[in-house]
Amino acid sequence: MRAGANLTSRVVENLFWLGRYSERFDDSARMLRVALSRVVEAGGGKTPAVASAMELALILGILPKPEEDTPVVDGSEHVLLEAIYDPKQPGSLSGNIRSLMWSATHVRERLSLDHWHSLNRLQREQQAAQKTHPTLTEAIAFLDRVLGVSSSLTGFAMDNMTRDDGWRFLIIGRRLERLSFLANAISNFLRMPSTRSPGSLEWLLELTDSIITYRSRYSRAPELMPVLYLLVFDDSNPHGVLFQASVLAHYLERMARELGEKSESNLPDVLNRLRKFDMEKLVHLEFNECTICDPCEQLAALLKELDNAAVQLSEWLGMRYFTHVGDVSRQTMAL
Amino acid sequence: MARTLLAIYPQSARRYDEMLSAEGEVRPHWTKFFAHLDAVAPEEMRQRLEFVDRRIQENGVTYNVYADPSGSDRPWALDPLPLIIAPEEWAKVSTAVAQRAKLLNAMLADLYGDQTLLSEGLLPPSLVFGQHGYLWPCRGIKPIGGTWLHNYAVDLARSPDGQWWVIADRTQAPSGAGYALENRLVVSQVFPEMFRDLHVQHLADFFHDQQDGLAALAPVEGDEQPHIVLLTPGPYNETYFEHAYLSRYLGFPLVEGQDLTVRGDTLYLKTLRGLERVHVVLRRQDDGYCDPLELRGDSALGIPGLLNVIRAGRVAIANALGSGLLASGALMGFLPAICRKLLGEELAMPSVGTWWCGEKPALDFVRENFNDLVIKPAYPTQRKDPVFGYELKGEARAEMLHRIEARPHAYVAQEMVNLSQGPTWSRSHERRLIARPVGLRAYAVATAGWLFGDAGWSGACCDRQQYTHYFDAAGRFVKGCLGIDRWAGERIHHAQAVDWGSRSGAGRCQPDFACG
Incomplete structure (x- = not known):
């Protein structure tokens, strides 16, 4: 009997979502930390960096969308704190942690004790934080700790779990979530006029945890082309778009080989077009002076397509391996 | 040698004693065990107790594998002493249990089929249709092999004259067999020499019967292997530990409702490698929750x-x-x-006196004899605790009576049985036996050839007098090890979990009755 032949879809689905949620809360924590630290730096003022970071967080659904009938409250503080601590807020960090715990509970017998302890620490951090009314500085410290736990979770996933089908779905979940986040974030970043102000490329590098690489490689202030190269095209950057996509493609291929079904995804196609994108077009662009120009728009559109392909892939995985919708349609036709 | 353990053993004139006869003699089937027990040095007994506690502790670890949402752990004290029943007596009990299982199976077939019991006036329709337990959509269904009741458990009590009585029937998804198996493994290691000498039959046979019985029913096609799964409501269920334990022991995959799916008229298990047909579902989930399409629509645990x-x-x-x-x-x-x-025969074992208040004469009787009765909900779906008539005074009593009169069909009254008692080992004394009330849960399982193999079950020994107190409203038997947190105020000191069949004669094998 092949290993993993007895894995039920429910277990695999929960592993997949464990992967997605652990990446998702990492992404939102980074986005919120970027915005929060910009707000703290600005000392309450609204600098262009604050404005652009908040705008992207809002577009990505990490900040709650202001409802039409509620009066706009000035200042970003409480919106940010809400997005961190309020579990009822859709897309909030707390909500993501909760979903993460939910998936983890269902696959608990597959996680090592240390792995489980890390998850528990995360939940305790969150519960402890909810009881007090944290200041912005405390919130940043909280995010630092959360990201610390997040990296330990990544470590457990990479180094403590047996490489079976279930594990591959966990990793696929992580890569897929990160791919979708990066593609979506960078695409919107390129399309937002507010990012053309100073300081934006810095926080984009911070958001993608690539600032150290950038500095050591280029030793100069961020410029559009090298930043995009690092974040999109450099396939040695674990926070880069192409890196996620190629890891994802690798596992999908392996799964197709072992589980005997090729994914009906247009991911490879979009990926090919992205690889062929001519970086030269961006060389002479001064990002600050660029009003959303053609090359920027083209790249943004490609990245958006990539994001869509990732979402579709997730749906397909769900239907094919978790709910087995494909099987029923075939069956109905056979009947 | 210290004085014999019997010197301070509290025999009671009001109760049947499992170990001692009315004259204070050790009953024949206990002599070997008692002699052994009497000879064990206190120091060694202490070590054995520690062994039990350590094993329970380890079991506790398996309990805690799944986070308990309420954070309450379940105290579980296992008494090391077995309850020994003579083989000829057990033979009678097991025959009676098997008859009862057969009877209840026939009743289910009738009530969901021709309903002659109703048309001939043997059962009042209001009793059958008045409860949620009657699932209308199941009317007319003929289960494979005509078997409705694959697993049956019955709670027994012994009155002072030595007669066994049925206290309650468990027909839904009886729990406890897994715990029994585990307790047996612990206790058999405490007295390994006795376990060998008394020729206690192994529990494995009971579970083999169950495996074979279920496999025989599997509606396989062609060369399909029977695929049997164990359906659990999930980790939040109080007996989840048992489900996981049994699933490993029986080799049936443990699945939740969302693992299964219906396509066409076939049931499948969803696995990574595709859909796998399921032939038999051993369910540990209440029937009402099993299909949200036709039964309880609010069930998230079911399989549409x-x-x-x-x-x-x-x-x-x-x-x-x-x-x-x-x-x-x-x-x-x-x-x-x-x-x-x-069945065309007499019921072999009587049920404890029970009056269904839905009938006028019974209701009058209950009103008059309120002090001597236990009032219980009539249907297992009602989640209410039993109430002792004599405990209710003044307003509380008036209110209870009022409630009964408002919905008489929802209540039954049962007479209180003076339970028998059996020895347990005292933990607070150096070397002493304490007498505790004894109840027994016996299991029957439908075997491949429609025979009922049966296995016995230990009872819980409690420090409360009335056995009936140890059933909760849902009809679950409250054991020391599980469900105790549902019973505020009740502390069951000892769950004595293993019955041993002693073999008195030579060459004859004791029927297994310790499925505890």
């Missing part, structure tokens, strides 16, 4: 369309959906006549 697969005869459910109906205590009074009618 399951009933259709059952109707098509393409899956066997153990126990069949709808079987929870017969766990109602209100039926007990009607069983003797039904037994004569359906």
Whole structure:
């Protein structure tokens, strides 16, 4: 009997979502930390960096969308704190942690004790934080700790779990979530006029945890082309778009080989077009002076397509391996 | 040698003693064990107790594998002493249990089929249709092999004259067999030499019977292997530990409702490698929750369309959906006549005196004899605790009576039985036996050839007098190890979990009755 032949879809689905949620809360924590630290730096003022970071967080659904009938409250503080601590807020960090715990509970017998302890620490951090009314500085410290736990979770996933089908779905979940986040974030970043102000490329590098690489490689202030190269095209950057996509493609291929079904995804196609994108077009662009120009728009559109392909892939995985919708349609036709 | 353990053993004139005869002599089937026990040095006994505690502690670890949402752990004290029952007596008990299982199976077939019991007046329709346990959508279904009741458990008590009585029937998804197995493994290691000398039959046979019985029903096609799964409501269920334990022991995959799916008229398990057909579902989930399409619509645990697969005869459910109906205590009074009618024989073991308040004369009787009765909900779906008549005074009593009169059909009254007592080992003394009330849960399982193999079960020994107190409203037997947190104020000191069949004669094998 092949290993993993007895894995039920429910277990695999929960592993997949464990992967997605652990990446998702990492992404939102980074986005919120970027915005929060910009707000703290600005000392309450609204600098262009604050404005652009908040705008992207809002577009990505990490900040709650202001409802039409509620009066706009000035200042970003409480919106940010809400997005961190309020579990009822859709897309909030707390909500993501909760979903993460939910998936983890269902696959608990597959996680090592240390792995489980890390998850528990995360939940305790969150519960402890909810009881007090944290200041912005405390919130940043909280995010630092959360990201610390997040990296330990990544470590457990990479180094403590047996490489079976279930594990591959966990990793696929992580890569897929990160791919979708990066593609979506960078695409919107390129399309937002507010990012053309100073300081934006810095926080984009911070958001993608690539600032150290950038500095050591280029030793100069961020410029559009090298930043995009690092974040999109450099396939040695674990926070880069192409890196996620190629890891994802690798596992999908392996799964197709072992589980005997090729994914009906247009991911490879979009990926090919992205690889062929001519970086030269961006060389002479001064990002600050660029009003959303053609090359920027083209790249943004490609990245958006990539994001869509990732979402579709997730749906397909769900239907094919978790709910087995494909099987029923075939069956109905056979009947 | 210190004085014998009997010197300070509290024999009671009001109770039957499992170990001692009325004259204070050790009963023949206990002599060997008692002699051994009497000879064990206190130091060694202490070590054995520590062994039990350590094993329980380790079991506690398995309890805690799944986070308890309420954070309450379950104290579980296992007494190291077995309860020994003579083989000839056990033979009688097991025959009676098997007869009862057969009877209840026949009743289910009738009530979901021709309903002759109703048309001939052997059962009041209001008793059957008045409860949620009767699942209308299951009417007319004929389960595979005509078997409704694959697993049956019955709670027994012994009155002062030595007679066994049925206190309650468990027909839904009886729990406890897994715990029994585990307790047996612990206790057999405490007295390994006795376990060998008394020729206690191994529990494995009971579980083999269950495996074979279920496999025989699997509606396989072609060269399909029977695929049997164990359906659990999930980690939040209080007996989840047992489900996981049994699933490993029996080799049936442990699945939740969302693992299964109905396509066409076939039930499948969803796995990574595709859909795998399921032939038999051993369910540990209440029947009402099994199919949100036709039964409880609010069930998130069910499998939509399951009933259709059952109707098509393409899956066997153990126990069949709808079987929870017969766990109602209100039926007990009607069983003797039904037994004569359906099986053509007398009911072998009497049920404890039970009055269903839905009948006028019974209600009058209950009103007059309130002090001597235990008031219980009539249907297992009602989540209410039993109430002792003599404990209710003044307003509380008036209110209770008022409630009964408002909905008489929802209540039964049972007479209180003075339970028998058996020895347990005192933990607070150097070397002493304490007498505790004894109850017994016996299991029957439908075997491949429609024979009932049966296995016995230990009872819980409690420091409360009335046995009936140890059933909660849902009809679950409250054992020391599980469910105790549902019983505020009740502390069961000892769950004595293993019955040993002693073999008195030579060469004859003791029927296994310790499925504890």
